[in-house]
Amino acid sequence: MSKKILRGLLLPLLVLLAWQLVTAKGVFSAYLLPTPMQVWEAFGELWASGLLLQHLFVSLRRVFLGFTISCCLAVPLGILCGQSRRFDSYCWLLLEFLRHVPPLAAVPLIILWAGIGEASKLTIIVLASFFPLFLNTYSGIHNCDKRLLEVGQTLGFTLREQIMRIRIPAALTSIVVGMQLALGYSWRALIGAELIAASAGIGYLILDAEEMSRPDVVIVGMLAIGIIGTAIDCIFLLLMRRVFPWQQGWQR
């Protein structure tokens, strides 16, 4: 294990230790803060019954579906707006307005229009992940190094070739950073969506546990969210290092 991972584990271990000490001394009642052991047991119970995996699978499926829809919308639109000032002048005001409306503020309307099924959750995820991806794509395309474009120009590149061969490859790192952010936003928005209306998913598991007065299960849910989010991010970075070998900065 690398030094970095070991150092990174130090603080969580200290928190765990403090948690154990506080609960052992009985500073808080077990109803407010269960012991680490209770949480571990709850985890074992959820794991053995397959409930945890089932809820995680539902949530992950929603995230990836929403994220994929978001990519399909935000990347092409970001490229169009970043490349064409004229196109951008038609879109900027509406996009700027929408950007400032938090997806959770639109939840009542979304539920009214899309019901409490999958569509409403996907809409919330798309709304949450669209802007980081769109803005990064836009800035990557728009701020492409003019000197590189001049190289294409002097080699006779057409506008299409300039976009495909220079602007988009040059913007890739920025687009990927946008994807990384968007994935994180999707994950967070999903939990919000599931807390509002759902019959499955990790957000639902937490809400259900609250109603059943099971803080240990709530904590298992929270830990699962954090661990899965971190894991997705790490896998993403590893992939990027493989896909973009010229880029040195793919690390946290």
Place this chain on the structure above:
Amino acid sequence: MKEWSLSVQGICKSYGAKQALQPTNEVFDEHSFTCIVGRSGCGKTTLLRLLCGLEKSDAGVIELPRGKRIAPVFQEPRLMPWLNVGENITLAAQHDKSLDTGRLPELLRLLELEGTEKLYPNQLSGGMAQRVSLGRTLFYNPDIILMDEPFSALDYFTRQGLQQTLLRLYAEERKTIIFVTHDVEEALLLGDRVLIMDSGRVREALPVKLPRPRQAADSDFQLLRQKILQAL
């Protein structure tokens, strides 16, 4: 024997109130090696940018026979960071499919870049990156190469090495070269003709009839150097 030439008649350029290039007339013959010297801001880069079509002239015409290609080598290598050396050199093939990527090994040899084909720009030294940049222009196979202080950011020894490479290329490929520099010695080492520019106009055109390889210590070389410095 020259068959064609690049001629400019009355081209000029202003940026706001600043006249970067006064109306200029000049002829660059086929196979010629012209160096343009002058202080910073004298209009030499503007002239080059007009010649390669990166800027539009306010007036005048640039005449180049149909089918003749012109391409620059910039002051900085301007390599695509996502492409390796081989892909950077053959970049023009992404536009012009008739260009033969089979020429790559020959270019790598010519530019002393063998074994670096798979390296990315961030793994190259400044001198190597500038060689790749030169290779990219050569692969495009232009009839005229415009060079805008391409060696100015390099250390003395790398610069000397690249000057020799350029002279070898010139001897082998007989391209027409227009080379901008602020280094008078470099202009005299390389060019057959030196254009002296000042305040946006060509003050003087000086033929350099010294045999190659040239030595900076030669008296004739020194004489020409003095003459240019006085004109500047």
